[in-house]
Amino acid sequence: MNNYQLMITADDKQVVLERILQVTRYRGFLISGMNAKVNTGTNVGTIELMVRSERPIELLVDQINKLIDIKEVKVDNSASQQCIA
Amino acid sequence: MTTEKKLTGASLLFNVLEQHGVAHVFGYPGGAIMPIYDALYDSDVEHFLCRHEQGAAFSAVGYARASGKVGVCFATSGPGATNLITGLADALADSIPVVAITGQVATAAMGSDAFQEIDIFGLSLACTKHSFQVTDINDLASVLHQAFAIALEGRQGPVLVDIPKDIQITEVNGCLDELVNLQNKVKLPPANVGSAIALLNQAKQPILYVGGGVGMANAIDELRDFAKITGLPSVSTLKGLGAIDPEDKYYLGMLGMHGTKAANIAVQECDLLIAVGARFDDRVTGKLNEFAPNAKVIHFDIDTAEINKRRIVDASILGDLKVNLPALAIPLAIEAWKKVCLQMNEDFAWDYNHPGESIFAPAVLKEISDKMPENSCVTTDVGQHQMWAAQHMVFDDPSNFLTSAGMGTMGFGIPAAVGAQVSRPTDCIIAVSGDGSFMMNVQELSTIKRFQLPVKIVLIDNAKLGMVRQWQDLFFNGRLSETDLADNPDFIMLANAFDIKAQMITKKSEVSAAIEEMLEHDGPYLLQVKIDAQENVWPLVPPNTANDKMMEST
Numbered sequence: 001m002n003n004y005q006l007m008i009t010a011d012d013k014q015v016v017l018e019r020i021l022q023v024t025r026y027r028g029f030l031i032s033g034m035n036a037k038v039n040t041g042t043n044v045g046t047i048e049l050m051v052r053s054e055r056p057i058e059l060l061v062d063q064i065n066k067l068i069d070i071k072e073v074k075v076d077n078s079a080s081q082q083c084i085a
Numbered sequence: 086m087t088t089e090k091k092l093t094g095a096s097l098l099f100n101v102l103e104q105h106g107v108a109h110v111f112g113y114p115g116g117a118i119m120p121i122y123d124a125l126y127d128s129d130v131e132h133f134l135c136r137h138e139q140g141a142a143f144s145a146v147g148y149a150r151a152s153g154k155v156g157v158c159f160a161t162s163g164p165g166a167t168n169l170i171t172g173l174a175d176a177l178a179d180s181i182p183v184v185a186i187t188g189q190v191a192t193a194a195m196g197s198d199a200f201q202e203i204d205i206f207g208l209s210l211a212c213t214k215h216s217f218q219v220t221d222i223n224d225l226a227s228v229l230h231q232a233f234a235i236a237l238e239g240r241q242g243p244v245l246v247d248i249p250k251d252i253q254i255t256e257v258n259g260c261l262d263e264l265v266n267l268q269n270k271v272k273l274p275p276a277n278v279g280s281a282i283a284l285l286n287q288a289k290q291p292i293l294y295v296g297g298g299v300g301m302a303n304a305i306d307e308l309r310d311f312a313k314i315t316g317l318p319s320v321s322t323l324k325g326l327g328a329i330d331p332e333d334k335y336y337l338g339m340l341g342m343h344g345t346k347a348a349n350i351a352v353q354e355c356d357l358l359i360a361v362g363a364r365f366d367d368r369v370t371g372k373l374n375e376f377a378p379n380a381k382v383i384h385f386d387i388d389t390a391e392i393n394k395r396r397i398v399d400a401s402i403l404g405d406l407k408v409n410l411p412a413l414a415i416p417l418a419i420e421a422w423k424k425v426c427l428q429m430n431e432d433f434a435w436d437y438n439h440p441g442e443s444i445f446a447p448a449v450l451k452e453i454s455d456k457m458p459e460n461s462c463v464t465t466d467v468g469q470h471q472m473w474a475a476q477h478m479v480f481d482d483p484s485n486f487l488t489s490a491g492m493g494t495m496g497f498g499i500p501a502a503v504g505a506q507v508s509r510p511t512d513c514i515i516a517v518s519g520d521g522s523f524m525m526n527v528q529e530l531s532t533i534k535r536f537q538l539p540v541k542i543v544l545i546d547n548a549k550l551g552m553v554r555q556w557q558d559l560f561f562n563g564r565l566s567e568t569d570l571a572d573n574p575d576f577i578m579l580a581n582a583f584d585i586k587a588q589m590i591t592k593k594s595e596v597s598a599a600i601e602e603m604l605e606h607d608g609p610y611l612l613q614v615k616i617d618a619q620e621n622v623w624p625l626v627p628p629n630t631a632n633d634k635m636m637e638s639t
Contacts, residue, residue, distance in 0.1 A: 014218060015206065022210045062390035068215045068235055 003032065004057045005050050005079035011069040012038055012045040020047060020070075023063050029053040044071075050079075094225050095124035095253040098186065101229040102130055107157050109507050111135050111144040115161025116201055118188025120253035122159075133507060133536060136528035138165050140500040142172020143526070145183045147504030149176075150487045151462050151514075153303065155236050156183045156504060162190055163201030166247075167208065171494060174212040176243035178491025179324060180301055182236035183243040184229075185213075191251040192220055206247050214242030222255040240388040241301055278412055281383045281400040285315070285415060288357035288381075290422045293317040294340070297324030297490065298362015298386060300483030304406035308361065309333075314414040318426035320348040322363055324490040327480035335426055341369040342626045343472040347429035349624075349632040352377050361385045362406060365395035366491070375631035385409055435477065442592050443617045446470065446545050447477045450517065453543065453600055454478035461485065461513040462505045466498035466522030469551035472622045474517045496525030499542065503529055506538040513541065513604070520546040520573050530583040533609050541603050542585075542611040547618040548573055555621045559639070560628070580611040587611040 010016045017038050024031055033050035051060065057080070061073045092100065098121060102110070111133045114122040125132055135141040138160040145156030156176075160169050166187040176183045190199040209216035215235045217228045225248070232244040285291065293315075299308045309330050312319055318335040321328065329336045338345035340352050352358065358380040363369070370376035373395060382398040384391070385406055392401045402409045439445035450473050457463075463478060464487040465471040471488055480486040487505060489497040502516035523544055533540050554568040580587035586606060590599045590613070603610045624635040 015210070018207065019210055026211065059390075059394060062392075062394075066388070066390050 001052050001054055002057070003050065003052050003081050005048065005076040006057075006061070006064070007074040007076055008047040008049060008064060008070065009072040010038075010045040010047065011071060012040065012043050013069045016045055016067070016069045017047065019067050020049065020064055023067065024049065024051060024060060027060050027063050028055050029060050090259045091256045092259045093120065093124065093253065094219075094222050094248065094255050094257065095120040096127070097225055097257060097259065098229065098248070098253075099124055099128040099130055100259065101226055102157065103128070105155070105233045107155070109133060109148065110157040110159055111141040111148070111504065112159030113138050113141055113161070113165060114159075115165045115188065117162035117190055117250050118159060118165070118186075118253075120250060121186065121188060121248070132159075133503070133532065135500065135503070136531045137526065138168030139171050139496065140503070140526050140529040140532065142169045142183070142185065143175070143497050143500035144504035144507070144529075144532070145185070146172060146176050146179075146181050146497075147464060147487055147501030148508045149181050149183055149504070150501070151484055151505035152508035153484065154508070155233055156181070157186070158183065159186050161188045161201065162205070163203045165201075166205035167203055169245075170208060170212055173209070173243045173245065175489050175492040175494045175497065177212055177214060179297065179489070180241045181243065182241040184232050184236055185243060185245045187245060187247045188253070189218070189247045189249040192249045193251070195249065205245070209245045209247075212243075213245045216245040216247070218247040218249075219252050220249070222252050222257045225252065225257070240298075277400045277402065281402055281413055282415065284357055284381055284383055284400055285359075285413065285417060288417070289419065290355045290425075291317055291357035291359060291417065291419060292351055292355040292380075293319035294322075294352065294358050294360045294363050295319055295325040295328050296322045296361060296363025297483065299325060299328040299406060302362060302387065302406040304362075304410060305482060307407050307410040311410040311414045315417050316419060316423060317359065317417065318351060318423060320344070320352055322366070322369055322490070323475055323488060325363065325483065326475060326486050327483040331479045331481055334430070335423055337426060337430060339475055341366075341632065342371065343476065343622055343624065344626075344632070345476070346433040346624055346635065346637070347426070349626070349635060350429060351426055352380075353631065353633040355380045357381050357383070359383045359385070361410070362387075364391050370395070371626045371632040372629050442594070444590065444593055444596060444614055446473050446614065446616050446620060449543075449545075449596055449600070449614055450474050451477045452596060453515065456600055456604060457515060458513045458604070461515060462487065462509060464488065464498045464501040464505060464514070464516045466518045466525075467493045467495045468519045468522055469547075469555065469620070469622050470517055470519040470522075470545040472552075473545070495522040498522060499526050499529045499540075500532070502540045502542075503532050503538060506540050507536075514539075515541045515543060517543045517545065519551060520544060520548060520570055520576070521550040523576075524573070527579070530580065530585060533585065534583040537608065539606075539608050541606075541609070542580075543603075544576060544611060544613045545616060546573070546576065546613050547616050547620065549618050551618070551620075552622070554618070558621075559625070559636070576611065576613045585609045585611050587613065589613040589615060591615040
């Protein structure tokens with residue numbers, strides 16, 4: 001099981017946070033933590049997402065990137081780590 | 086362009102639809118969408134009343150797939166909206182551009198568990214490419230433009246726009262914004278053409294693996310040129326059928342669970358697999374880690390997320406197939422391999438010799454395929470008849486074979502045929518169905534009657550849920566559970582009740598005349614073809630098995 005931290009920047013549109021959470025769950029990643037700033041009136045939402053999975057993180061990054069309102073998804077390698085499950 | 090003329094939100098919707106060239110919509114009215122249906126009264130858009138919202142969604146899908154245009158469907162709030170969901174999920178799985186408009190309770194009532202209120206916006210997240218809920222009338226035109234742009238850009242898909250009732254009746258300046266032309270927001274990396282060309286040149290036994298993305302990209306000509314110039318033997322997915330020239334003698338047919346023996350063996354033996362608009366679906370690959378085990382892979386796609394999703398590739402070519410296929414079209418020195426493929430095509434050709442007087446469904450479908458007029462469009466439901474149609478009918482364009490591939494939705498065929506017939510009124514539209522699937526959206530016979538659509542229905546009837554029965558026989562020790570449909574209605578009487586001419590045949594000797602009568606009939610027609618309930622679809626790759634370990638009989 002690997003831990004990853006994603007830094008997501010999005011157009012601050014309707015339900016963008018729900019969309020990210022739905023895709024994350026459906027694609028086989030457990031959410032272990034989150035820090036989100038959305039609906040701030042700045043038109044930009046920022047979401048830090050901590051996830052766990054046995055699947056490669058690229059699969060999730062690609063799927064989140066497909067969401068219409070997403071501007072950028074970065075994997076924070078310094079905060080991501082492999083753990084012995 | 087903003088005009089001074091005041092319009093209601095509902096009227097503005099039709100202005101935008103007409104701006105996008107929408108001439109036909111499929112739908113069903115109800116309380117929360119009544120202002121839109123009132124505005125329809127004054128619109129030039131032609132509305133096709135379906136008899137269930139699922140039928141409306143599938144008709145929109147069939148319309149889109151047969152015409153290449155966006156399909157549009159309407160439903161009211163609550164149950165109307167939830168009834169659309171299966172159709173939207175089907176469109177998402179097969180990447181079909183559909184815009185669904187749902188009425189919603191008034192914004193003041195939202196979140197109060199109002200009558201016919203459901204959070205369709207929330208429900209839409211898993212079954213649409215994108216969705217909107219309009220809560221400000223000033224956003225309506227922009228949202229609708231975006232909906233059409235998103236449905237069509239990149240990998241196509243369904244978009245839902247939920248419009249509360251008060252937004253539908255609020256007045257706004259008539260707004261005919263410029264059409265939105267979305268730039269592909271995902272910046273694609275440069276195509277890895279150099280390494281792909283090297284792989285092509287090194288390959289001794291390459292295979293072209295063609296998926297539904299070719300038709301969606303409108304890249305049929307580019308694909309056929311690519312196949313011709315390279316000389317590549319080819320195989321097709323279910324949704325890719327029709328993309329390769331059916332006269333191409335190196336075309337080996339469909340691969341996968343019910344693929345041809347030649348296609349599956351060739352893929353298993355190939356040393357290079359060139360996937361074009363295909364996604365390594367589990368019904369294609371069988372046991373994934375034994376799929377094309379010796380092959381390197383070049384993957385052409387518009388969707389970055391499909392690269393390395395199920396199979397790690399050696400070169401990815403992202404972007405428009407119309408541009409990228411010609412860039413890699415080089416002659417290849419693979420004559421020995423082409424001869425092997427040609428020989429397999431001969432050795433493993435279909436055998437239509439079938440003992441006895443009972444009707445052999447593959448032969449019926451082949452005969453229909455041989456006799457149907459040029460540019461006919463065939464829809465199917467899901468099950469044994471679907472696989473027989475895929476195996477034994479010949480299509481010269483993917484828009485002439487509409488089948489629920491990714492979602493595998495029973496009940497797709499009849500409403501999809503309605504949509505196809507509306508979009509192509511002069512073409513012959515044939516719905517191949519099974520007795521299980523037919524009953525799932527049988528109410529759409531009423532839509533056929535209402536609009537006098539000359540859809541031909543071929544009902545392959547074994548009084549069983551045939552594919553499930555086949556699997557129960559093969560993999561569940563013959564324990565037949567809930568697959569017997571001996572209590573089916575009288576299908577001839579049922580068709581006649583909708584003013585549809587119908588005939589039942591039970592013997593081989595009746596087949597040819599019945600097909601001719603059906604095809605020559607001016608209006609809608611139902612041909613019920615009784616077959617032996619024990620007939621199976623062959624070949625069959627058992628679950629979690631490599632594709633070359635197929636079963637060919639019991």
